[in-house]
Amino acid sequence: MSLTFDEARHFLSRTAFGGTPEEIRRVMQLDRAAAVEQALAIPTNKAQTAPPAWIHRLPPLPRVRKHWSQAQRKTFHEGLKADGQELKAWWYRELLSSRYPLLERMTLWWHNHFTSSLHKVKWPPFLYQQNVLLRLYALGSFRTLLNAISKNPAMLLYLDTQSNRKEHPNENFSRELFELFTLGEGHYTEQDIKEAARAFTGWHLDFHTGAFRVDLRHHDDGRKVVFGKSGPFEGGDILSLTLEQPQVARYIVGKLWREFISDRPDSLEVERLADAFRKKNYEIAGLLQDLLLRPQFWAPENRGVLIKSPVELIVGTTRLFNLPLEDTLQRIAIARRLGQDLFDPPNVKGWPGGTRWITTSTLLDRTQMLHRAIRGHETGHAHGMAVMGQGPGGLWLATEPIEVVQATLLPFSPVQSLMEAEERGQAVHQLVLDPVYQLK
Amino acid sequence: MNGNGLDRRTLLKAAAALPLVLLRPQWLPELRAADTNEAGTRVGNRERMLLLIELHGGNDGLNTLIPYGEEVYYRARPQLAIPRDQVCQLTPQFGLHPALSPLIPFWESRELACLHGVGYPRPNHSHFRSIEIWETASDSEQVLDTGWLSRVFERYPLPAQFTAEGIVLGNGDSGPLNGGKTRTIALHDPGRFLQQAGSVRPASLATKNPALAHILEVRREISLAASDLQGRIRQAPLLTVDFPANKIGKQLEVAAKLIAAQAPVAVIKVTQGSFDTHAGQSATHHRLLEELAQSLTAFRTAMKQLGSWKDVLVMTYSEFGRRVGENASHGTDHGTAAPHFFMGGRVKGGFYGAPPSLRDLQDGDLKHTLDYRAVYATVIENWWGLPAVPLGTGRYPALDCLA
Numbered sequence: 001m002s003l004t005f006d007e008a009r010h011f012l013s014r015t016a017f018g019g020t021p022e023e024i025r026r027v028m029q030l031d032r033a034a035a036v037e038q039a040l041a042i043p044t045n046k047a048q049t050a051p052p053a054w055i056h057r058l059p060p061l062p063r064v065r066k067h068w069s070q071a072q073r074k075t076f077h078e079g080l081k082a083d084g085q086e087l088k089a090w091w092y093r094e095l096l097s098s099r100y101p102l103l104e105r106m107t108l109w110w111h112n113h114f115t116s117s118l119h120k121v122k123w124p125p126f127l128y129q130q131n132v133l134l135r136l137y138a139l140g141s142f143r144t145l146l147n148a149i150s151k152n153p154a155m156l157l158y159l160d161t162q163s164n165r166k167e168h169p170n171e172n173f174s175r176e177l178f179e180l181f182t183l184g185e186g187h188y189t190e191q192d193i194k195e196a197a198r199a200f201t202g203w204h205l206d207f208h209t210g211a212f213r214v215d216l217r218h219h220d221d222g223r224k225v226v227f228g229k230s231g232p233f234e235g236g237d238i239l240s241l242t243l244e245q246p247q248v249a250r251y252i253v254g255k256l257w258r259e260f261i262s263d264r265p266d267s268l269e270v271e272r273l274a275d276a277f278r279k280k281n282y283e284i285a286g287l288l289q290d291l292l293l294r295p296q297f298w299a300p301e302n303r304g305v306l307i308k309s310p311v312e313l314i315v316g317t318t319r320l321f322n323l324p325l326e327d328t329l330q331r332i333a334i335a336r337r338l339g340q341d342l343f344d345p346p347n348v349k350g351w352p353g354g355t356r357w358i359t360t361s362t363l364l365d366r367t368q369m370l371h372r373a374i375r376g377h378e379t380g381h382a383h384g385m386a387v388m389g390q391g392p393g394g395l396w397l398a399t400e401p402i403e404v405v406q407a408t409l410l411p412f413s414p415v416q417s418l419m420e421a422e423e424r425g426q427a428v429h430q431l432v433l434d435p436v437y438q439l440k
Numbered sequence: 441m442n443g444n445g446l447d448r449r450t451l452l453k454a455a456a457a458l459p460l461v462l463l464r465p466q467w468l469p470e471l472r473a474a475d476t477n478e479a480g481t482r483v484g485n486r487e488r489m490l491l492l493i494e495l496h497g498g499n500d501g502l503n504t505l506i507p508y509g510e511e512v513y514y515r516a517r518p519q520l521a522i523p524r525d526q527v528c529q530l531t532p533q534f535g536l537h538p539a540l541s542p543l544i545p546f547w548e549s550r551e552l553a554c555l556h557g558v559g560y561p562r563p564n565h566s567h568f569r570s571i572e573i574w575e576t577a578s579d580s581e582q583v584l585d586t587g588w589l590s591r592v593f594e595r596y597p598l599p600a601q602f603t604a605e606g607i608v609l610g611n612g613d614s615g616p617l618n619g620g621k622t623r624t625i626a627l628h629d630p631g632r633f634l635q636q637a638g639s640v641r642p643a644s645l646a647t648k649n650p651a652l653a654h655i656l657e658v659r660r661e662i663s664l665a666a667s668d669l670q671g672r673i674r675q676a677p678l679l680t681v682d683f684p685a686n687k688i689g690k691q692l693e694v695a696a697k698l699i700a701a702q703a704p705v706a707v708i709k710v711t712q713g714s715f716d717t718h719a720g721q722s723a724t725h726h727r728l729l730e731e732l733a734q735s736l737t738a739f740r741t742a743m744k745q746l747g748s749w750k751d752v753l754v755m756t757y758s759e760f761g762r763r764v765g766e767n768a769s770h771g772t773d774h775g776t777a778a779p780h781f782f783m784g785g786r787v788k789g790g791f792y793g794a795p796p797s798l799r800d801l802q803d804g805d806l807k808h809t810l811d812y813r814a815v816y817a818t819v820i821e822n823w824w825g826l827p828a829v830p831l832g833t834g835r836y837p838a839l840d841c842l843a
Contacts, residue, residue, distance in 0.1 A: 179568075
């Protein structure tokens with residue numbers, strides 16, 4: 001059975017960054033299974049936007065830095081800041097233009113799961129490389145992703161694996177591995193963390209090559225007891241032992257449920273999906289397919305119950321209104337004010353999201369951002385309608401019947417109903433500033 | 441309590457009609473010394489402000505309030521221990537980190553209370569879980585979903601002229617003010633807030649959609665707060681104090697402005713961090729403490745100028761302290777108990793509680809000597825003068841550290 005307008009709209013609001021009436025109608029020709037299949041049929045796992053020039057650069061070694069003058073230090077730090085901005089701009093361009101929005105959504109989701117920040121890592125090329133890794137396996141194997149991310153330069157630095165040595169184990173990584181990456185709080189003991197930390201000793205980033213290496217001089221090859229099993233485990237063994245825990249699949253499925261369906265996961269369904277995820281060897285695309293075919297995903301009561309993240313709001317609005325793409329620096333600044341600075345999550349738990357996105361302060365900033373986008377203040381256009389009429393992508397705002405415009409912009413009726421015979425620019429402005437526009 | 445023939449409500453109505461310039465805090469404490477609710481029972485000193493400082497990330501207590509008289513401290517921290525001659529000595533056993541030297545005048549005028557060994561039984565080492573425990577005043581294994589202050593305000597609601605329970609500054613979240621019916625205003629910049637709030641219209645609509653309900657509620661809070669703050673800020677006295685131009689300095693400057701404007705809220709929360717010093721602790725910790733101490737000095741000066749220092753209680757908290765022994769990265773890992781501080785014009789300066797032993801450890805961590813809920817009880821009972829509110833399962837007697 002082919003999809004209704006509202007179903008197709010809902011599908012695009014959760015798996016893409018929303019859709020124009022034309023994009024919605026294209027999805028309407030499909031049934032649920034075909035729509036899900038099409039969204040997951042992504043022929044690439046790489047970004048299409050050309051990366052910055054410096055992505056393979058290695059950080060200067062301490063013995064070089066040591067001899068720097070005050071001025072050299074200053075230039076270096078300013079350079080880092082500029083590179084960080086360039087990195088963010090690069091990802092925004094990909095988010096805004098990608099033909100595979102689900103791939104970008106999942107990359108963003110993993111960025112919020114396996115977090116690292118410029119603030120701590122202090123080397124933009126490592127964050128770029130991490131982003132490439134997250135996209136590479138965004139819809140691939142969770143097992144492969146977990147193994148790769150544990151050896152990823154940015155992660156080695158972000159969670160201090162770098163200084164985890166036999167003589168003085170550093171527990172930061174092993175704690176977050178269990179608490180945030182795989183099991184969730186309450187499914188491991190403090191002892192498990194301490195023992196696992198020992199297994200990861202000696203893992204580090206070789207600053208001469210930029211590659212992962214195990215330094216056996218600093219590795220503790222003694223016996224460890226983790227999850228009740230004992231052996232002379234090393235890091236890889238810990239990851240395998242962790243993936244044997246049925247809780248891992250439950251934890252990931254529950255989190256994805258909150259991303260794609262609602263913030264109230266159905267525990268029976270989670271159990272069922274988790275079971276299949278585990279049996280299919282942690283294939284993420286397969287799990288997403290199962291998840292998106294759950295009746296709960298399509299249920300009318302679950303439409304418009306999630307709050308758009310700042311990045312979704314900015315990227316979605318830009319795509320929907322066909323706003324000019326150039327001004328990425330502005331977007332970075334706005335997103336930061338709205339509480340989501342890409343490559344700089346607040347801490348290892350990532351952005352808290354959900355209703356936490358909306359505070360008195362961020363709601364005002366969201367309103368202002370939308371107001372300006374519609375009025376064209378930040379795009380150089382004096383009038384909103386000029387933006388709307390610009391290019392074929394934004395024309396629908398002026399040409400489609402107002403009912404279609406409303407059903408495209410909002411998941412359900414606005415808090416403030418439109419007056420009849422309202423001027424079109426006015427009507428669009430009112431719909432976008434309606435609280436319901438904040439929902440997906 | 442109605443000996444002067446005026447009940448609280450009439451008085452406040454009358455006060456609201458007065459020009460704001462008359463509403464100086466100097467005379468407010470006398471007139472507002474206590475409150476009555478509908479039933480006429482006494483419900484405390486509601487005009488008193490609680491200023492919360494979250495030391496985000498887990499502040500290293502041992503290098504904040506330093507047991508410099510203990511040899512064990514120096515043995516546990518060959519790299520990180522603060523040399524004896526650099527410690528700002530308060531007693532022959534304890535002293536402050538040198539970066540906290542701006543707080544010495546607080547100590548000398550007996551406006552700084554140091555609470556030893558604050559923590560809770562069966563400590564959790566996760567940032568997220570442990571701060572949740574602190575914020576909700578739960579036991580270690582108990583999960584509660586409302587903040588401890590939200591529960592206080594639910595039980596003892598603020599009088600009607602309060603537009604919100606709390607204002608959150610900086611990047612922190614509402615934490616102890618989270619959940620329930622608590623109204624929290626997140627404010628980065630009051631000027632910007634007021635300018636933008638003009639475009640928000642409150643809408644009343646019943647909805648079963650929790651996300652939409654949340655947005656509508658936030659809109660309502662914005663409208664109420666904006667219309668109230670507008671007038672107050674316009675008429676507030678100008679501050680003549682220079683605050684440090686860093687994040688905590690700016691937050692405390694806004695806090696001081698809000699207090700000068702008599703923002704009708706009971707709690708202001710600021711955040712300093714991150715104190716999660718796993719590696720290279722010395723420089724970071726020094727900077728964070730120095731910024732904090734300098735900003736607090738400016739704040740105290742501003743409060744004294746306004747005559748409000750007696751109406752503000754400053755309280756620090758953090759998810760945990762850090763491990764006794766340093767790690768190999770010149771840092772410290774997640775620990776347990778840590779000292780915390782009260783500051784203010786009504787604080788009885790000195791040390792409270794027993795310092796935790798550096799010899800009798802639990803898996804390398806300090807054993808707490810004071811339950812954090814006793815600190816909360818002190819705020820509830822001795823600062824606001826409210827009856828005790830149950831926090832967790834035990835009994836946590838308030839400390840006698842406020843005059």
